[in-house]
Each structure stands twice: as C-alpha cells, then as structure tokens.
Amino acid sequence: MRKKIAVDMDNVLVDIEKHFIDWYEKEYGLRIEQEKLLGVPEEEGFPDKEAVKRFLYTPGFFRTAPIMNGAIKAMEILCKKFDIYIVSAAMEFPQSLIEKVEWLKEHFPAISWKNIVLCGDKSVIHCDYLIDDHIKNLDFFRGQPLLFSASHNIHHTHHKRLNNWEEVLNYFESI
Amino acid sequence: MRKKIAVDMDNVLVDIEKHFIDWYEKEYGLRIEQEKLLGVPEEEGFPDKEAVKRFLYTPGFFRTAPIMNGAIKAMEILCKKFDIYIVSAAMEFPQSLIEKVEWLKEHFPAISWKNIVLCGDKSVIHCDYLIDDHIKNLDFFRGQPLLFSASHNIHHTHHKRLNNWEEVLNYFESI
Numbered sequence: 001m002r003k004k005i006a007v008d009m010d011n012v013l014v015d016i017e018k019h020f021i022d023w024y025e026k027e028y029g030l031r032i033e034q035e036k037l038l039g040v041p042e043e044e045g046f047p048d049k050e051a052v053k054r055f056l057y058t059p060g061f062f063r064t065a066p067i068m069n070g071a072i073k074a075m076e077i078l079c080k081k082f083d084i085y086i087v088s089a090a091m092e093f094p095q096s097l098i099e100k101v102e103w104l105k106e107h108f109p110a111i112s113w114k115n116i117v118l119c120g121d122k123s124v125i126h127c128d129y130l131i132d133d134h135i136k137n138l139d140f141f142r143g144q145p146l147l148f149s150a151s152h153n154i155h156h157t158h159h160k161r162l163n164n165w166e167e168v169l170n171y172f173e174s175i
Numbered sequence: 176m177r178k179k180i181a182v183d184m185d186n187v188l189v190d191i192e193k194h195f196i197d198w199y200e201k202e203y204g205l206r207i208e209q210e211k212l213l214g215v216p217e218e219e220g221f222p223d224k225e226a227v228k229r230f231l232y233t234p235g236f237f238r239t240a241p242i243m244n245g246a247i248k249a250m251e252i253l254c255k256k257f258d259i260y261i262v263s264a265a266m267e268f269p270q271s272l273i274e275k276v277e278w279l280k281e282h283f284p285a286i287s288w289k290n291i292v293l294c295g296d297k298s299v300i301h302c303d304y305l306i307d308d309h310i311k312n313l314d315f316f317r318g319q320p321l322l323f324s325a326s327h328n329i330h331h332t333h334h335k336r337l338n339n340w341e342e343v344l345n346y347f348e349s350i
Contacts, residue, residue: 004299085299091288097272113266114296120289124179124260126301126317142301 002083004127005172006117006143007075009088009100011133011150012068013108017042019065023055024048037151045151056093063099067107070165075108077169085127086111089137091120131168135159146171177258179302180347181292181318182250184263184275186308186325187243188283192217194240198230199223212326220326231268238274242282245340250283252344260302261286264312266295306343310334321346 010016017037024046025031037045043052055061078084086104090096097118104111117125122137130141131148138145138159146168147159162168185191192212199221200206212220218227230236253259261279265271272293279286292300297307298315305316306323313320313334321343322334337343 006299087299091276091291091293094273094276094288097276097293098269101266101269101272112295113269116266117292117294117299118266118272119292119294120287124181124262124292124302125299127299 002081003129004083004085005078005129005131006085006087006122006125006127008130008132008134008137008148009086009090009104010065012131012148013071013075013086014062014103015066015068017151019061020046020052020055023061024051027051034151039155040152042152057095059095060099062090062093062096063103065103068165072107074165074169076110078172079110082129082172083115084111085115085117085125087117087119087122087125087127087130089120089122089134090118131162177256178304179258179260180253181260181262181297181300181302181305181307183305183307183309183312183323184261184265184279185240187306187323188246188250188261189237189278190241190243192326194236195221195227195230198236199226202226209326214330215327217327232270234270235274237265237268237271238278240278243340247282249340249344251285253347254285257347258290259286260290260292260300262292262294262297262300262302262305264295264297264309265293306337 007013021032032046043049046052088100090100123140126142128143129146130138130143131146132138133148133150133153135156138147145159147153147161149161149163162171182188195217196207207221218224221227263275265275297312301317303318304321305313305318306321307313308323308325308328310331313322320334322328322336324336324338337346
C-alpha cells in the first residue's frame, strides 16, 4: 500500500516568508533582511509587529504568494511513489480558503481536490509523514514528523530537519 | 484524555435532504416526497437528475441550508464530554468552503475554527468516532464508525446505525 505524505502549504509549498518581506517592502518602503527573521515568530521580525497579522487577513495575500524553490519538481517525483495530501491550517483566515484552493489549482494542477485538507488544528490528521514548518503541528503527529526549515524554526532540534526540497527528495529516496 | 468525535455536516448537522426538496420545489414547482429518495443516491430521487448536482455548485445553496432536528441541543451536550471536530468533504465544491464556515459560525458559534476540517477524502482523518451518512467515509475510518440515517443509506447494514440526534445522545451516554 502506498504511504501517505501530508504536506503543509505556508513555508513548505509556498514561500510565505519571501511574500511577507515583499509585501512589507511594498507597504512600508523598507526591505527587511531575512536574517532579522531568524529564530523569532514571523510577526516579530518586522518593525511594525501588526503587519504580518494584517497581511494574513488581507484578500489576495495567499493567492499571490510565490512557490517555494524546488517544490514543483519535488512534488512531481514524490507523487509517483506516495499519496500526497496537502494539509493547511487555513481555518483561522476564512478568506484564505478559496485562495489556497485556487493557488494549488494554478501551481499544482495534478493535485486532486480529494487530496486537499484545510483545517485548524492538525492533530486529527493521520498520514505516514508530515512535512511542516511548525513544531505545534509536528509534536502531536502520529506518523513521522519532518521539520521543513523556516527562519522562525531554526532553533528547534527535536524533529528530523529537512532544509529544502532537495533534502526532502534525498530523505524519501533513502528510506 | 477527552475522546474526539468527528461530525459530518451534510445530512448530519445540516438537513441537506430537506434543502434539496425545497430548492427543487422552488425551481420546478414540484414537491418530491421523501419516500422517493429512499435507498437511492440523492441525485436520482428527483425527476431532473441534474438538479442536485447543479444545486451543489450554486452559490448560496450551502449557506442557506436548514439545521438538522435536534443537532443544536445534542452538540451542546456532547461538547461537555468530547472534543468535537466538524469534518466535511467540501473540497469538491470550492464555493461551499466559506459558506460552510459561515453557516457553522451562525448556527454553532461555540465551535472554534481550530475544530473545523474541510477536506476531500476523509481517510486521513483520525478521531475516536465518526458520525457520517456516507459509507465511503465510514468504511475506511480508523475509529468507531457511526452511520447517521439518511434516505440514501437506508439499505446499508454494516455499520452501527443512529437514526437521529436523540439516538446519538443515547449512544454516547451508554458507552
């Protein structure tokens, strides 16, 4: 039986960190260096601490986000051997629901609607693997948790870390 | 640790069958008796076999659906002892995503966004119980499947059947 991989969207398929930096620059005229975001929650890396939260509730924010480097090629390869489920904690931002579905349809048209899960708390998700940037999602996961590197999570050490999509592919080739 | 109950929306929290009958009457001037829907897939119980599918894609259909009898009181009682997750296979109808969230917010305001899951295939959901009207969701469920009666499922016998919310309450009081 094919194993199931749950794949997070923001900071995994979606380069939401770059999108925060771009939107911040567009609105405030100030480009924040990525180093400022290292080891702190995303909203705290920016001079205006309210900006990130506001972006998250702004229509169009999720729909226009860029794709994470290497994600398209890696997903094409993984799809051949695994059942991939996209699992995004989108429920806090209801306007994002349709935007996330449309974003996936545009950038990952091979993913069926059957394999998309938009939720709040991910503790009720059961797959064999979860690739996610948030410890809160990985800590209670029943399968193998895989921490996808993002600036905010660089100090966490208690999960298997994969720094980018190339490392994800290497991991799944090695198991 | 509190046990988790996954609760389906259509035909469980939402009286979608009544809504189909009401919309059909409004559009075609013909009220279909519920007996016509017994033991057949929902779309086949109506003279125009395309009507149900069309309603499912019509903006406003899910948002205006009536609540299932007894659901509000039963959910209030169950919430005290169990963690309730609303799990709806909404992804086939993307326009329904925001409508379902808004419907829940109106009729079940106590349910947190953290406890809402909108998905395609429910096989990746893990809770202790699933209350659902569809065999396809219950057959692959890892916990205890509970079949909520709907006209289309009356001939199925291989899951524990609960005919209405009163029987749901009795079941959870008895275990």
